Amino acid sequence: MLDRCGREIDYVRISITDRCNLRCVYCMPERGVTCMRHEDVLSYEEIVRTVRALAALGIRHVRVTGGEPMARRGCLTLVERLHAIPGIETVSMTTNALLLDGCVAWAKEAGLSALNVSLDTLNPDAYRRMTRGGDVSRALSVIGEVLALGLQVKDNAVPVRGMNEEDLPALAMLAKDRPLCVRFIDLMPVGCGAALSPIPTDKVLARLCAALGPLAPDAQPHGFGPARYVRPEGFARSIGLISPMSHEFCGSCNRVRLTADGFLKLCLNHTAGLDVRALLRGGASDDELQAALAGAIAAKPARHGFFENVGDREARRMNEIGG
Ligand code: SAM
Ligand code: SF4
Numbered sequence: 001m002l003d004r005c006g007r008e009i010d011y012v013r014i015s016i017t018d019r020c021n022l023r024c025v026y027c028m029p030e031r032g033v034t035c036m037r038h039e040d041v042l043s044y045e046e047i048v049r050t051v052r053a054l055a056a057l058g059i060r061h062v063r064v065t066g067g068e069p070m071a072r073r074g075c076l077t078l079v080e081r082l083h084a085i086p087g088i089e090t091v092s093m094t095t096n097a098l099l100l101d102g103c104v105a106w107a108k109e110a111g112l113s114a115l116n117v118s119l120d121t122l123n124p125d126a127y128r129r130m131t132r133g134g135d136v137s138r139a140l141s142v143i144g145e146v147l148a149l150g151l152q153v154k155d156n157a158v159p160v161r162g163m164n165e166e167d168l169p170a171l172a173m174l175a176k177d178r179p180l181c182v183r184f185i186d187l188m189p190v191g192c193g194a195a196l197s198p199i200p201t202d203k204v205l206a207r208l209c210a211a212l213g214p215l216a217p218d219a220q221p222h223g224f225g226p227a228r229y230v231r232p233e234g235f236a237r238s239i240g241l242i243s244p245m246s247h248e249f250c251g252s253c254n255r256v257r258l259t260a261d262g263f264l265k266l267c268l269n270h271t272a273g274l275d276v277r278a279l280l281r282g283g284a285s286d287d288e289l290q291a292a293l294a295g296a297i298a299a300k301p302a303r304h305g306f307f308e309n310v311g312d313r314e315a316r317r318m319n320e321i322g323g
Contacts, residue, residue: 001058003300011061011255012054013094014047015322017072018260022096023132024118026158026193027318030132036320042262044078046280048085050258053290055087057297063092063116065322067260070099076110083111092116094156094323097142098134104145114152117143120160121167122174130163147178154181154240159204161197168204169211175237183227183240190268191317201243208232208239215239250303257322264296265321269304269313 003009018036020028042050051062062082069075083091092114093107100107100115107115119139120130127136146153157164157171164171168184175182187198208230209215215230218238227240243249250267257265262277274296279289 001294001297004298005251005300005302007251007253007300008058009254009256009297009300010059011063012051012059012258013063013065013255013322014051014258015065015067015260015320016047016069016075016078017041017067018320019071020066020068020096020319021071021099022068022134024096024120025130025132025163026160026187026196027191027323029192036261040261040277042258042260042277042280044074044081046262046277047078047258048081049280049286050262050276050289050293051082051088052085053286053293055085056290057294060087060089061092062088062090063094065094067319067322068096068099069093070095076103076106076112079107079110079112090114094118096131096134097139097146100142100146101138104142104149104151107146108149108151112151114154115146116154116156117146118156118158119143119171120157121164122170123164123167126164126167130160143180147180153179154183156183156185158185158187159199160187161199163196165199165207168207172208172212172232172239175239176232176235179237181229181237181240183242185242188268188318190321191319193318201241204241205230253300256297256300259316259321264293266296266300267304268321270301271313272299272301 001009023030064079079091082088090113091111093112094116097117121127124136127134143153155174159165159168172182174180184204187193187196212232215232218229218231227242229238229240231238259265264274264276266273274292279292
C-alpha cells in the first residue's frame, strides 16, 4: 500500500523477542537488562494473524528479527507459518547465526529465502569484545553451512570507531570468493549506539579502496532495501553501504516494524505507531484490525529526523525494536 508520502510499503520486520544470547556494544548493555514479560510478547498465533492482515494490505516481504530470533523456541516453525501466508513472497531472518548451529537445513526447509548475519569483524578478540563473549569461529561455520545449502546470505557489519575499523577490509574480503554480500551499516544513535562513535560511510569507502583497489558502482538490485553497492575488481559479490545517517534515504523507505510486544513502529527514530496487541487482545475483527493497520501505515513519518528535535524520539534499544 501507499503511505501519505506516496511510498510503497511492502516490507515488515518482525521482532519476535527482545532476548539475546549476545550483548553487542551498540545494541544492549552488558548487565542489568530488563526483558519484556512473557505475557506481553505476541504469541506466534497473534503474529500470524497480524501478518495475514498486513499481507491483505500489500505487505509482500517479512523479516524475522529480535533480539536474537533463534533464542525464541519454535522460531523456525513460525517461519514456516509465515511462509505459508497467501501474498507473502519472501521470509528472511536477521540473526547473529550462533544458535543456527545444527539447524541450518531445517531453516531452509521452513522456507527461509535469505539470511542476514551480523558479523562486525573476523578478528576473534575484537568479535568477543564487540559481542561481549561471542565465538567468531562458530558464526563463520554457520555461514559456511548456509552457503553450502545455497541460501542467500548477507553479512551486516556496523563500523565502530576504536572497535573494528582496522578489520573492515578483511571482512569485505568475505565477498571475494564466496557468494556473500558484505554490507556496512551506519552506527545509529539508538539505544546503546548513542554512546559510541560512528565511522561515516565515506571513511569506510576510503579504507576499503586503499586496501582493495578501485570500487566500481554496482547498480543491480540486491534485495528490497536501501543499500548501495560497489564491487572491487575480481570479487564474486558486492560490498553494500547502508547509510541512513550519512545519506538519508527516507524518501524510498518501504518498511514498517512490529515489536515483540506488538507495537507497529512506523519509523526507527519515532515512537509513532499502533498498539496492535491491544487490538488483537481487545477482540478486534479482522476488518477492524486491517483498517487500523492501514490507517497507521498511511501516516508513516516522512523522515527519521535523527539530527532534529523530532518530539517523539524513540528511546528503546535496538534489541527491543528489531534493528
Ligand atoms: N540479533 C540479530 C542480529 O544481531 O542480527 C537480530 C537483531 S539486531 C537488533 C538487528 C541488527 O541491528 C543487527 O544487524 C545489528 O548489527 C543492528 N544494530 C543494533 N544496534 C545498532 C545500532 N545502534 N546501529 C546500527 N545497527 C544496529
Ligand atoms: Fe543481540 Fe543482535 Fe543486539 Fe547483538 S545486535 S545484542 S546479536 S540483538
